[in-house]
Amino acid sequence: MNGKHEPLTEAEMVGFRLNPALLEQLRACAPRPARILDWGCGRGRAVALLRQEGFEAYGIDTDLAVLRNGHALLRGRGFEPERLLRHLDDIRTFADDSFDIVFSEETLEHVADIAALAHESFRLLRPGGLAVHSFPGVRRLVEPHLRMPLVHWLGPGAPRRLLIQACLLLGHGPRPPWPEAHDECGRPLPLAGRAALYARYLEEKVHYRRIAEIASIHDRVGFRVRHRIVGPVPAWAGLLPKSWPGDGFPAGNVLLLLSKPDIIAPHASTGSNPS
Numbered sequence: 001m002n003g004k005h006e007p008l009t010e011a012e013m014v015g016f017r018l019n020p021a022l023l024e025q026l027r028a029c030a031p032r033p034a035r036i037l038d039w040g041c042g043r044g045r046a047v048a049l050l051r052q053e054g055f056e057a058y059g060i061d062t063d064l065a066v067l068r069n070g071h072a073l074l075r076g077r078g079f080e081p082e083r084l085l086r087h088l089d090d091i092r093t094f095a096d097d098s099f100d101i102v103f104s105e106e107t108l109e110h111v112a113d114i115a116a117l118a119h120e121s122f123r124l125l126r127p128g129g130l131a132v133h134s135f136p137g138v139r140r141l142v143e144p145h146l147r148m149p150l151v152h153w154l155g156p157g158a159p160r161r162l163l164i165q166a167c168l169l170l171g172h173g174p175r176p177p178w179p180e181a182h183d184e185c186g187r188p189l190p191l192a193g194r195a196a197l198y199a200r201y202l203e204e205k206v207h208y209r210r211i212a213e214i215a216s217i218h219d220r221v222g223f224r225v226r227h228r229i230v231g232p233v234p235a236w237a238g239l240l241p242k243s244w245p246g247d248g249f250p251a252g253n254v255l256l257l258l259s260k261p262d263i264i265a266p267h268a269s270t271g272s273n274p275s
């Protein structure tokens with residue numbers, strides 16, 4: 001599979017699948033949702049797939065170079081890529097209440113300003129619309145980007161860098177190792193240099209948060225918040241405080257489900273559940 005720094009190809013799309021938990025949510029929506037926004041769309045793989053399925057899908061991302069790597073494929077399929085894949089700076093060009101679904105996959109942990117995302121997604125969703133975010137829980141044992149145990153349990157600083165060095169020595173690390181972890185001749189950087197690179201990535205690009213914190217930010221904006229853990233939770237995890245498995249221990253992804261309430265005129269109530 002090509003990385004996000006290579007143009008997206010049709011061959012890659014053959015093996016691409018949407019997150020099953022998200023698919024389940026899309027299928028459960030009735031009537032069938034029309035307009036969908038992928039927040040953190042990268043090269044727009046999900047946008048291309050959803051368009052093929054007949055959805056009016058758009059994507060938003062902060063990395064213009066990565067977005068552009070999806071243009072050729074979309075253009076080849078007859079779409080106008082600049083209209084479908086947009087930079088976050090252009091988010092205000094989408095009208096209020098104009099989406100049925102906003103979703104993200106493996107993105108929320110990269111978003112520095114979650115409150116801004118919560119406000120904007122609330123603005124963009126129609127009343128009754130749904131936001132679905134799938135992201136790694138803070139208490140996962142193995143940090144999924146670096147594939148190293150426990151490194152995200154420590155804050156920035158020397159202990160974390162030492163743990164990263166130990167992980168590298170024991171053979172843990174991104175697969176394949178990142179190009180930036182090599183010198184110009186393709187040789188791996190010295191251990192300390194690689195550890196510093198990976199530690200800097202965690203500090204600058206990954207923001208782990210407790211589910212309670214994320215939930216309360218969305219609750220304040222007006223969303224109805226639910227979440228569940230998708231992934232293995234062994235029976236013995238029940239012996240731990242509830243928040244541990246609730247935050248993804250030992251290997252779970254959080255599936256955050258946020259509904260924007262319907263606006264019901266008081267006199268129009270029929271006694272049925274509006275949501």
Ligand SMILES: C[S@@+](CC[C@H](N)C(=O)[O-])C[C@H]1O[C@@H](n2cnc3c(N)ncnc32)[C@H](O)[C@@H]1O
Nearest residue numbers: 040041042060061062063088105106107110111
């Ligand atoms: C792990 S990638 C997910 C890519 C995409 N979901 C896919 O399947 O190809 C995370 C993406 O989130 C983007 N990102 C980070 N912060 C963001 C933000 N505040 N708003 C939108 N996208 C953001 C990154 O540029 C990156 O492309």
